[in-house]
Amino acid sequence: MTAVQETTRPGAAVGAEHRARLLEGMARAVAAKGYADTTIADVVREASVSRRTFYENFADKAECLTALYESASGNALAVLRGAIDRQSDWQAQLEQALSAYFGALACNPVLLRTLFIEILGLGMPGLAARRRVNQQLVDLMLEVINQRTGESRGAPLHPAMAVAVVGGINEMVLQSIEQGRAGALQELVAPSAALLRAAISADF
Incomplete structure (x- = not known):
């Protein structure tokens, strides 16, 4: 040393x-x-x-909030990625990963509001930070779905549909926060999985 x-x-x-x-x-x-x-x-x-x-x-409180947002989002994404079992059926992978992701969000309600509401108070910089995180989610979704092998390969997921799915999931989480149901995010696993299956089946 x-x-x-x-x-x-x-x-x-x-x-x-x-x-x-x-x-x-x-x-x-x-x-x-x-x-x-x-x-x-x-x-x-x-x-x-x-x-x-x-x-x-x-430099200022906006930079601090952005750093908080990116750190917390990165942790949630790491939980999501870590919950993916490549040996399992892709639909089982999907539900396991979504359950882990929503669990990670729900376990810290203090951060949850920051991730989905307060970050937008930064205006364009906050929106840009949110888009970067959303794109990471989109990229992971495309990676998992479109690298399926064997009999379960099925139709690919179009990038535009992946964006739509991430946006839909975000809106469901936001609605849960607004309704005071942030602790019940596991209820979103089934509709989120159904949304993704519909997106894969879409004739795009």
Whole structure:
């Protein structure tokens, strides 16, 4: 191990911890007050760090919220990908993955509102961040469905239909949040799976 490694690793670890605490602080502040009314003072108070530490990590609160959104979305996507069993029938894979994905979302209601509502308060930057995440979901869906082999291969999923499915699932989650049913997202597994099967069968 070099001297540079010895001196930089502790600092990097502290920096990563501060960043994680700021993201958690942003999540709690936004959950309590909404993004529009959340200030940097709220975030640093929730995170128990200084304002200086905030600006060492983020240019402004919009950048912090975007980072929170991308981190939480990345975690949910990792859960979704990890739940896919390539050895199983693709329809079983689909339901297992959707169940895991909705479970990951429902287990943290504080973040759920941020992921589906507050991010849009950023305007175009928030919309762009959401589109990037949606595209990752679309790409994964196309990968799993269109790489089927053997007798279960069936019809391919068109990219435009994959976009429509992701949009439909997002709207169902949003409706659940608005109705105060964020803890019951598992109810969306069956309609989401049916939506995807219909999209695959569509004559596009």
